[in-house]
Amino acid sequence: MAAQVLRDPRGLVLPPRERALSGLAALLAEAPWTLEDEDVDRLRAASLSDEEIAHAVAIVGMFSHFTRAADATAIAPDYTSPLPRLEIDMSREPLPRPAPEDWPRRPARLRFDRLLPDIAGGFARWRDYVFTATAALSEQDRATLARAAAFQLCDAGALSEHAHASPSSPREETLAGFAEKLTLTPWRMEQADVEALRSIGLDDRAVLHAIAVVGYQNQASRVRLALG
């Protein structure tokens, strides 16, 4: 199955339950703003409980951070794997985003904190740390990064949380550009993107914090768009 995922994650031949889970992951990873109530109904029809659906959404969110942390730092793959190395299509473009007036605005579907309180609590502590200003990055820097990522994910709720954080200086433009690229095309990250952050005064720890804000927001916006 792992080899199938490498070849064609949308064409997996799986039993209905696993097919529903992999379909949710593909949709949420690539186009989270398109998730409709009917998609959730299909998961329930495939015997998934609301707790299991929320768990699946949270896993996609977590790996939306992990993959970006890996791509933005260029850590070497170090797990043993019998699988062939993934061939990356650098020419692949992200899907076009709808205009802000067409972004989803709907009431919550499922209450993450009620369905999975331990996991939601862990995610809340993660958020609290990522958005705490330190010497590495100011509160405004963090909001600028989060807003830029949320905009590319069509997350109207996060955009209103960070409404004050439109980039208004060359420094903030650089931070926003980094967040946009890491959100849209993580496979194209290169050392020059990290150097751009260094050119505005970020040291390695601050670069890590910038990556952490973008990674967190990629998780949080997907969870919000899926669950409300």
Next chain:
Amino acid sequence: MAWIQTIDVAEAQGELLDTYRTMMARPLPAAYRPPHGGAPGIIRAHSLDPSLMKAVFGASGALHKGPLSSAEYELIAAVTSRMGQCLY
């Protein structure tokens, strides 16, 4: 060579060393233990800030205790990673 500095277990001191020890003591499937014996790269990538490491991997640790099976967890993680064309 990573684009930012990372500190592996062998060089870690103080809070980072304590954090690594706590994390490495957790039950982990063998597939999650790299053959070089150090911390997996995705953990090491967070090593310049042990508090961030604790926040991120505290969340992911909680995620391992959810209602889906380990196989379902891995399927979702693999598809998410593949959609983002992530080598790691």
